[in-house]
Amino acid sequence: MAQSTQLHVVTGKGGTGKTTVAAALAMSLAGQGKKVLLCEVEGRQGIAQLFDVPPLPYEERKIAVGLGGGEVYALAIDPEAALLEYLAMYYRLGRAGKALDKFGIIDFATTIAPGVRDVLLTGKVYEAARRRTGGRFTYDAVIMDAPPTGRITRFLNVNSEVAGLAKVGPIRRQADSIMEMMRAPETRVHLVTVLEEMPVQETIDGIAELTSERLPVGHVILNLVRPSVLSGVSQKALAAGSVRPAEVASVLAAIGLERDVTVAEALIAEGEAHLERQRLQDAQREILDDCGRPLVELPLLSDGIDLGALFELAEQLGDLR
CATH class of the missing domain: 3.40.50.300 (P-loop containing nucleotide triphosphate hydrolases)
Incomplete structure (x- = not known):
């Protein structure tokens, strides 16, 4: 049959x-x-x-x-x-x-x-x-x-x-x-x-x-x-609040970009926002881990x-x- x-x-x-x-x-x-x-x-x-x-x-x-x-x-x-x-x-x-x-x-x-x-x-x-x-x-x-x-x-x-x-x-x-x-x-x-x-x-x-x-x-x-776009080191630094705009501006200059503290501050803010989104994702995933059904992730x-x-x-x- x-x-x-x-x-x-x-x-x-x-x-x-x-x-x-x-x-x-x-x-x-x-x-x-x-x-x-x-x-x-x-x-x-x-x-x-x-x-x-x-x-x-x-x-x-x-x-x-x-x-x-x-x-x-x-x-x-x-x-x-x-x-x-x-x-x-x-x-x-x-x-x-x-x-x-x-x-x-x-x-x-x-x-x-x-x-x-x-x-x-x-x-x-x-x-x-x-x-x-x-x-x-x-x-x-x-x-x-x-x-x-x-x-x-x-x-x-x-x-x-x-x-x-x-x-x-x-x-x-x-x-x-x-x-x-x-x-x-x-x-x-x-x-x-x-x-x-x-x-x-x-x-x-x-x-x-x-x-x-x-x-x-x-x-x-x-x-x-x-997906997370930050390395583990960057995540820890942003979470600890130890990333300084002047340091980021120096990195920008080292790779051939303009040394701009305003741009560096904006990059740090975006990184912190990304880290917060990842935390929220992880918290909701933990809730679903207990739903009793198999999970599949799509990017x-x-x-x-x-x-x-x-x-x-x-x-x-x-x-x-």
């Missing part, structure tokens, strides 16, 4: 780079020769921007090939299109469903019943993860660029969201099937954070909420980690994110299988 498709759900506080991490994870798995589907559910077209391709339609489209020969397909899941597909699949409302869309009923339904909207979004991921081609699963792995940490448990726990809307029927059965997949051994919810107080606290809270709902937590990815890339950067980050994500 073919192995089940792996489902990786990537979440994180806004601004932590969860879409970048999801894309890098897709490239990492493709680098292992896997066929991967990368899905987004928030309508931001972030995946298209990262891979520098046209805006994604509501269909699976190949966007990249990994170093190991695997392929990355992408899909932007639209709730209205998903509902039309759902109506055609379960109620055989082909043209009638499109007529409803013209009257705005589709938009109305997904607005007043956000639980149904989430079932439609996660339901499309479920369909892709469980689809078979030629006797085996179509995709080796499916990655969902999911909503932020503060909403992820509610988004994934579709059973509770539809409890008051559908006791029986296709929607209820769909929700039950989705929850079975979300809690399966092949599923992991990865949390992306930066080493700052608010994102780290939201990550800790997210782990607790996901665990309480029996949703499987995977790795915590520490993104945009700043801050000064040249921005492009396809080459995704390959670079993908090398760090080899353990997320």
Whole structure:
């Protein structure tokens, strides 16, 4: 029997780079020769921007090939299109469903019943993860660029969201099937954070909420980690306050630059600020060391994110299988 498709759900506080991490994870798995589907559910077209391709339609489209020969397909899941597909699949409302869309009923339904909207979004991921081609699963792995940490448990726990809307029927059965997949051994919810107080606290809270709902937590990815640019000797000197502007100005002159005390003072201030940022990073990392989940660090890339950067980050994500 073919192995089940792996489902990786990537979440994180806004601004932590969860879409970048999801894309890098897709490239990492493709680098292992896997066929991967990368899905987004928030309508931001972030995946298209990262891979520098046209805006994604509501269909699976190949966007990249990994170093190991695997392929990355992408899909932007639209709730209205998903509902039309759902109506055609379960109620055989082909043209009638499109007529409803013209009257705005589709938009109305997904607005007043956000639980149904989430079932439609996660339901499309479920369909892709469980689809078979030629006797085996179509995709080796499916990655969902999911909503932020503060909403992820509610988004994934579709059973509770539809409890008051559908006791029986296709929607209820769909929700039950989705929850079975979300809690399966092949599923992991990865949390992306930066080493700052608010994102780290939201990550800790997210782990607790996901665990309480029996949703499987995977790795915590520490993104945009700043490397130290100071030697140990310089760090000790700055911490002790023993670096003097005149001494720094002399060093500037020795390497052929202007002996400028004002510039030297600015360099010392920047060094002290850098040292303080490193201390804050280290303090937040210590907090996450006790979160009970494996940690992965991704560096801050000064040249921005492009396809080459995704390959670079993908090398760090080899353990997320």
